[in-house]
Amino acid sequence: MDENVLGLIAGGLTSVAMMPQLIKVLKEKNAEDISILMLLVLISGLSLWVWYGILKNELPIILSNGFSVLVNLTLLICCFIFKKKN
Amino acid sequence: MDENVLGLIAGGLTSVAMMPQLIKVLKEKNAEDISILMLLVLISGLSLWVWYGILKNELPIILSNGFSVLVNLTLLICCFIFKKKN
Secondary structure, three states, X not given: XXXXXXXXXXXXXXXXXXXXXXXXXXXXXXXXXXXXXXXXXXHHHHHHHHHXXXXXXXXXXXXXXXXXXXXXXXXXXXXXXXXXHO | OOHHHXXXXXXXXXXXXXXXXXXXXXXXXXXXXXXXXXXXXXXXXXXXXXXXXXXXXXXXHHHHHHHHHHHHHHHHHHHHHHHHHO
């Protein structure tokens, strides 16, 4: 199989797998169970993956980790908004 | 920075970020909030990333996604063990 297609499928699956978490937090407007520290560690790691993808010029890595950064930044923002409310 | 070092740091951070989930499930012996379907999707995606890493001969990708496969397989086994009990 073409490596890029494989990478895009892999990235698609790992991206889909984290959507329920985001949907749950947005629906319930509750992010108490989520650790802000771990989100920060995760976002740092994912950002470094994007950097790695740019250095290696690999689109699947840039796209899937870039998407993950966006999802987790949204979760982080939700944490701050919803924790203030409660 | 050397690309492999960057990839290993990135992989280390994203791996560390998912340990609290595993520790919580193992400590509380409760995996009710975890979706088995999403774990299966995630494990499929991560396995494809390992395959991608092997094709591209990139050690950081193989190591970090291989580790993630192990962590999520452990979570999956916990789901089955603890859901039966409850």
